[in-house]
Amino acid sequence: MTDILLKVRHVSVDFPLQKDIVHAVRDVSFDLRRGETLCVVGESGSGKSVTARAVMQLVAEPGRIVAGQVHLAGPDGDTDIVALGNRGAAIRAIRGRRIAMIFQEPMTSLSPVHTIGQQIIEMIRLHEKIDKADARRRAAQLLDRVRIPDPEAALDRYAFEFSGGMRQRAMIAMALSCNPEILIADEPTTALDVTTQAEILALIRGLQQERGMAVLFITHDMGVVAQIADRVLVMYQGRMIEEAGVFDLFAKPREAYTRALLGSVLKLESPGPRPVRPQTEQAVMAISDLCLHFPLGQRARAGGSVKAVDGVSLTINTGETVGIVGESGSGKTTLGRTLLRIYPPTSGQVTYTRDDGSKVDIATLSKTQMKALYGEVRMVFQDPHASLNPRMTIARIIAEPLRINTALSDREIRDRVGQLLERVGMPTDIGDRYPHAFSGGQRQRIAIARAIALRPRLIVADEPTSALDVSLRHQVLDLMRDLQTDYGLSYLFISHDIAVVRYFCDRVAVMKNGRIVEIGDVAQICEHPGHPYTKALIGAVPRPDPTLRPDVQIRVQA
Amino acid sequence: MTAPVPPSDGADLLDRQTAAGSLHAAGQWALIWHKFRRHKVAYASLILVGLIYLVALFAEALAPSDPGKFDPRYTFAPPQAISLFAPDGAGGTRFVPHVTGFDITLDQQSFRRVFVPDPDQIIPIGLFVRGDPYRMWGLFDTDLHLIGPLDPGQPMFLLGADRLGRDLLSRIIHGTRVSMSIGLVGVGLSLFIGMVLGGVSGYYGGLTDRAIQRVIEFIRSIPTIPLWLGLAAAMPKEWPPLQVYFAILVILSLVGWTEIARVVRGRFLSLRTEDFVIAARLDGVSEYRLIMTHMMPSLYSHIIAAITLAIPNMILAETALSFLGLGLQPPIVSWGVLLQDTQNLRAITQAPWLFAPGVVVVVAVLALNFLGDGLRDAADPYEK
Numbered sequence: 001m002t003d004i005l006l007k008v009r010h011v012s013v014d015f016p017l018q019k020d021i022v023h024a025v026r027d028v029s030f031d032l033r034r035g036e037t038l039c040v041v042g043e044s045g046s047g048k049s050v051t052a053r054a055v056m057q058l059v060a061e062p063g064r065i066v067a068g069q070v071h072l073a074g075p076d077g078d079t080d081i082v083a084l085g086n087r088g089a090a091i092r093a094i095r096g097r098r099i100a101m102i103f104q105e106p107m108t109s110l111s112p113v114h115t116i117g118q119q120i121i122e123m124i125r126l127h128e129k130i131d132k133a134d135a136r137r138r139a140a141q142l143l144d145r146v147r148i149p150d151p152e153a154a155l156d157r158y159a160f161e162f163s164g165g166m167r168q169r170a171m172i173a174m175a176l177s178c179n180p181e182i183l184i185a186d187e188p189t190t191a192l193d194v195t196t197q198a199e200i201l202a203l204i205r206g207l208q209q210e211r212g213m214a215v216l217f218i219t220h221d222m223g224v225v226a227q228i229a230d231r232v233l234v235m236y237q238g239r240m241i242e243e244a245g246v247f248d249l250f251a252k253p254r255e256a257y258t259r260a261l262l263g264s265v266l267k268l269e270s271p272g273p274r275p276v277r278p279q280t281e282q283a284v285m286a287i288s289d290l291c292l293h294f295p296l297g298q299r300a301r302a303g304g305s306v307k308a309v310d311g312v313s314l315t316i317n318t319g320e321t322v323g324i325v326g327e328s329g330s331g332k333t334t335l336g337r338t339l340l341r342i343y344p345p346t347s348g349q350v351t352y353t354r355d356d357g358s359k360v361d362i363a364t365l366s367k368t369q370m371k372a373l374y375g376e377v378r379m380v381f382q383d384p385h386a387s388l389n390p391r392m393t394i395a396r397i398i399a400e401p402l403r404i405n406t407a408l409s410d411r412e413i414r415d416r417v418g419q420l421l422e423r424v425g426m427p428t429d430i431g432d433r434y435p436h437a438f439s440g441g442q443r444q445r446i447a448i449a450r451a452i453a454l455r456p457r458l459i460v461a462d463e464p465t466s467a468l469d470v471s472l473r474h475q476v477l478d479l480m481r482d483l484q485t486d487y488g489l490s491y492l493f494i495s496h497d498i499a500v501v502r503y504f505c506d507r508v509a510v511m512k513n514g515r516i517v518e519i520g521d522v523a524q525i526c527e528h529p530g531h532p533y534t535k536a537l538i539g540a541v542p543r544p545d546p547t548l549r550p551d552v553q554i555r556v557q558a
Numbered sequence: 559m560t561a562p563v564p565p566s567d568g569a570d571l572l573d574r575q576t577a578a579g580s581l582h583a584a585g586q587w588a589l590i591w592h593k594f595r596r597h598k599v600a601y602a603s604l605i606l607v608g609l610i611y612l613v614a615l616f617a618e619a620l621a622p623s624d625p626g627k628f629d630p631r632y633t634f635a636p637p638q639a640i641s642l643f644a645p646d647g648a649g650g651t652r653f654v655p656h657v658t659g660f661d662i663t664l665d666q667q668s669f670r671r672v673f674v675p676d677p678d679q680i681i682p683i684g685l686f687v688r689g690d691p692y693r694m695w696g697l698f699d700t701d702l703h704l705i706g707p708l709d710p711g712q713p714m715f716l717l718g719a720d721r722l723g724r725d726l727l728s729r730i731i732h733g734t735r736v737s738m739s740i741g742l743v744g745v746g747l748s749l750f751i752g753m754v755l756g757g758v759s760g761y762y763g764g765l766t767d768r769a770i771q772r773v774i775e776f777i778r779s780i781p782t783i784p785l786w787l788g789l790a791a792a793m794p795k796e797w798p799p800l801q802v803y804f805a806i807l808v809i810l811s812l813v814g815w816t817e818i819a820r821v822v823r824g825r826f827l828s829l830r831t832e833d834f835v836i837a838a839r840l841d842g843v844s845e846y847r848l849i850m851t852h853m854m855p856s857l858y859s860h861i862i863a864a865i866t867l868a869i870p871n872m873i874l875a876e877t878a879l880s881f882l883g884l885g886l887q888p889p890i891v892s893w894g895v896l897l898q899d900t901q902n903l904r905a906i907t908q909a910p911w912l913f914a915p916g917v918v919v920v921v922a923v924l925a926l927n928f929l930g931d932g933l934r935d936a937a938d939p940y941e942k
Contacts, residue, residue, distance in 0.1 A: 342836060374842040387833035391855035401841040450837070 004073060005181055005214050006032035006055065011068030011082070013050050013059055024050045024063060026238045032182065037208065037215040039229035039246070041222065043261075043469040044440075047238035048218050052184050055216065056099055057086040072098065072182075097127040100175035104187040106167035110159035116143070116170045117155030120177055127178045142173040146203060165196035169203065176207065183208070184216045189224065193327040193496070198540040201228055220470065222265040223499075223542030226250060227549055234258050246546045264471040265544045268499040271523065272477065274321075274506060275485060281317040283353060284458055284490045285339070285377075288313045290348035290363070292331075292338050308334040309345070310514035316458065319484065321491040323505035323522065325498060325537070331514035332494045333382075336460045339492065340379055341370050352377070355457065375405045375454040382463035384443035388435040394421075394446055395431030401453045420449040424479060441472035445479065452483055458490045465500055477504045498541050502526045510534045590859055593936040600932020603925040610922055614735040621728035622706040622714055624690040625891050632723035634909045635660065635673055635715050644680050656680045657707075657714050670908075681712045718911035720899055729891050730915050736892040738922070740807060740876045741869040747811035748872075749865060752818030759819065760826025761849060767823070774816045782813060786875070790884040799890045806885055810875050814868060821864045822857065829853050859937035866930035870923040877919055893919050 013025040025047040032038050040048040053059050055070055071078040072094065084091040095101075103109040111119060120139040121132065130138075136155065143151035146169040159167055168188060175183060185204065189197035205228055208215050217228060225232055229246040234257065242255045253259045290312045293305040308331045316322050324332045338345050341362060350362040352373065362373065381387035388397055398417045402408055408416065418428040424445040435443055444464060451459055461480070465473040477500065483489060495501050501508050502522055509519040510531065518531040529535045595601060613620055638657040646652040659679025663672050689710045691701040707714045717727040759770040789809045793802060829835055830853075838852045873893075879885030880894025881901075888895060896915040899905055905912045 340840060342840075371842050374840050379837070379840050381833045381837065383833060387837050389834040389838070389852060389856075392852075400838065400843065404842045404844075404847075447837075450841075 003033050004031045005034050007071040009069045011054055012066050013054050013063050014066045015063045023238050028240050030233055032214045034214055035212040036230045037217055037228055038231050039217045039225045040233045041219055041225050042235035046235040048235050049186055052186050052218050056095055057091050097178045098180055099182040100180035101184040102171045102175050102188045104190050106171050112159055115156050115158055120174050123174050123177045142177055146173045164192050168200055182214045186218045194540040195536055222544040226544045226546040227542045250546050264474055267474050268503045272503045283315050284318045285316045286351040288349050291346045292343055293346045307514045312516055316490050316492055318490055319488050321493055321505045323493045323501035323508035324511055325501050326511035330511040332511050333462055336462050336494050339460055376456050377458045378451040378456040380447055380451050380461040380464045383467050384447050387447050388443055390435055393432050398450050420453055424449045440468050444476055460492045462494045590936045594932055597932040599928050603928035606925040607929055614738045617732050617735045618692045620704050621731040622703055623725045623728045625729045625732040629723040632713050632719045635719040637718040637911050638715055654682055656682045682708045684708050717914050729896055730918055732891045733893045733896055737873055741872040744807050744810045744872040745865050745868045748815035749818055751815035753822050756819030756822030760823035778816050786879050810872055818864050825857050825860055863930055863934035863937050866933055870926040
């Protein structure tokens with residue numbers, strides 16, 4: 001038996017649409033060896049997930065594998081998975097038993113109406129003729145292997161009782177239940193917080209070394225690649241661009257696309273050029289002891305509440321960018337929305353200094369008084385697909401704040417929309433199109449054009465780059481910085497991504513459970529974090545440099 | 559999984575989109591139409607529903623005779639088939655579109671008329687013939703019918719005749735107008751109540767929402783047939799038929815608005831927290847404009863689907879009421895009124911063609927349901 005477990009040869013996958021055919025994967029070939037981790041990396045739409053699914057004959061309708069072979073080595077010679085078709089006993093015997101898969105969304109890939117135990121036991125009993133008690137014992141051992149505490153009790157719990165990281169562990173346990181030779185992991189950590197991501201990566205790495213599994217790891221994150229890959233396959237528009245060992249790839253990428261991809265990642269690794277701060281700071285917004293408590297349904301009368309924002313004090317100076325980092329559920333998005341009174345605060349003050357020097361407390365303003373501020377304090381949302389009305393043309397979307405808040409004539413508004421589009425680097429003649437005609441990066445530019453239409457003084461940017469591919473992130477950030485220099489804008493920049501914050505912000509506040517645990521200059525926080533939580537957060541960020549990899553013998557920790 | 563999209567963010571993408579043409583600048587209606595066209599059954603249903611409404615619109619001209627015209631000689635006359643050729647008397651055939659007349663004998667035991675088609679009696683028929691006079695849309699008098707016997711005195715019953723010897727086809731065609739318009743107007747009324755109350759409920763939420771929802775639940779918990787019976791029984795007997803027609807409409811919509819109110823409320827609830835609605839609020843948009851220009855356009859398509867699915871319920875309700883004798887009363891002709899004739903055994907044994915209005919109800923309701931289904935699927939062109 002050779003060392004090569006899986007030979008993928010000239011595989012192409014097509015998605016026939018109404019009029020044309022999308023070639024999602026074109027002529028991809030690679031080998032997967034026993035005990036190795038092959039990372040397939042690429043931006044959204046590069047065909048990396050489709051490639052992984054083709055290996056298991058799981059390509060979604062209407063996609064079809066139109067060419068190529070996938071040879072799975074076995075004791076009695078190779079089996080061509082492509083020839084098996086996507087249904088029937090032969091392919092089912094391979095799925096789950098010889099090749100297992102874990103998915104990006106642990107919430108949607110586990111059944112909410114069956115216990116974790118039922119799902120794992122079913123998986124075991126599908127492939128092996130053993131009785132229920134034995135299967136249950138096996139399942140408990142598996143949960144123990146993936147470091148789920150009290151595995152016996154966990155078997156009888158449901159997926160929704162687990163956190164995201166725990167669910168992904170349960171998913172891994174299920175995938176391992178039949179000792180597969182190959183594990184396909186399709187962005188298994190993308191939906192998780194960085195600290196949880198580090199744990200899951202360590203777990204996969206540890207299990208792989210213990211069992212000698214081959215891992216096909218799909219990701220868009222070069223940091224993760226550097227942490228886990230042995231070899232890397234770079235994909236772009238359905239084609240293989242480059243295949244190399246992980247150290248070679250990061251040290252001397254051969255292809256221009258790989259270099260560009262690495263370049264945009266590395267660009268975010270160091271602080272971007274920032275204007276020098278003036279000697280005397282002028283506060284544009286001073287938040288003091290802001291609280292927002294959501295009452296908890298039945299227990300509201302007993303005083304039960306979720307403290308989404310719990311006594312936050314923060315000052316944003318004119319022309320400054322203040323970052324807020326934290327994991328999901330830390331209250332950073334809620335804080336940003338409270339500043340614009342999308343949620344009314346429970347207590348505290350938000351003192352905003354207007355252009356003429358007068359001060360107002362946003363926390364206590366009436367609705368009509370607040371309306372006057374909407375032109376000065378603006379917001380950019382995370383998902384540009386959701387924040388642009390799909391029923392309105394681009395011109396109407398950008399013109400809306402102008403139409404409401406200014407007395408400009410239709411002609412003047414049209415000219416202004418053209419200028420704004422030009423300012424954010426978009427062609428000026430696209431006004432009559434709808435948002436669905438644009439990619440994520442273009443839509444975010446349009447959303448920024450809407451935000452700056454009224455010449456605001458402060459923009460609350462809620463994860464404006466997280467929905468974008470890495471090569472677009474610094475473009476959007478650079479645009480935002482240019483606008484800052486032009487208009488003297490201040491930003492409150494909310495993000496979970498330390499790299500982006502370091503690139504873009506002057507100061508950064510770290511949030512946890514609704515509180516700010518640490519605040520300071522961005523360089524100081526990133527290089528010498530003081531608070532243990534900040535340390536853990538920064539330590540868990542996968543750095544795009546394989547030489548920084550922790551010892552290969554990572555201890556799998558709970 | 560989403561369909562792969564080109565990842566590049568540059569000019570090439572824009573160029574390709576320009577080349578790809580209209581879809582990228584297409585508004586929501588164009589996208590909905592594009593998606594709807596691919597739903598074959600719904601598309602066929604759309605055509606069928608369109609035809610049915612055309613029939614309703616041109617009922618007088620399409621019906622071969624007046625729906626009230628009766629002829630005791632032809633009580634329960636069976637349907638006649640149309641033939642195109644007749645013997646010319648010289649051994650050959652000639653082209654004469656015709657129906658054959660009847661040889662009527664009286665069964666002395668049961669006192670029943672027995673109709674035997676008599677191939678010698680040729681009743682020539684034609685298109686655009688002169689027949690019973692009528693007033694088209696109340697505008698002008700004419701007597702032109704799309705199809706009918708060349709001699710108005712001769713019998714032509716393509717779908718048979720009822721117990722008074724009235725032409726069933728003509729009555730069904732006239733019934734189409736009443737039944738289909740009850741559906742449309744009734745839903746229009748429900749839509750108004752449903753949109754206002756559902757919109758208020760979904761947009762403001764809280765106590766208002768809870769109050770309106772309890773009212774809806776209460777109305778829906780009342781068994782509909784007894785409720786209609788009660789309301790219909792409360793109508794004074796001396797009301798003219800037209801007034802009864804509108805009273806029935808109001809009764810049906812007072813019950814029917816709840817479904818639409820729920821659809822509208824659900825959409826409002828989910829739209830309220832969408833980023834683009836929050837963004838519009840942060841643009842300083844007034845509440846009225848927020849609802850009318852930012853939220854409503856996302857609702858139109860769903861509302862149209864809800865309407866299409868509500869019309870068949872209205873039609874069925876009217877049919878049921880009229881069938882029970884509590885809805886519309888003769889001389890108004892609706893499908894339900896026509897089906898009253900099938901309440902006895904004699905209809906089943908002797909004149910099964912009297913069930914034809916029932917078949918028409920089934921076809922119309924099915925077509926509307928398929929159409930509504932297709933519209934609902936196409937309603938959100940951004941859903942995969």
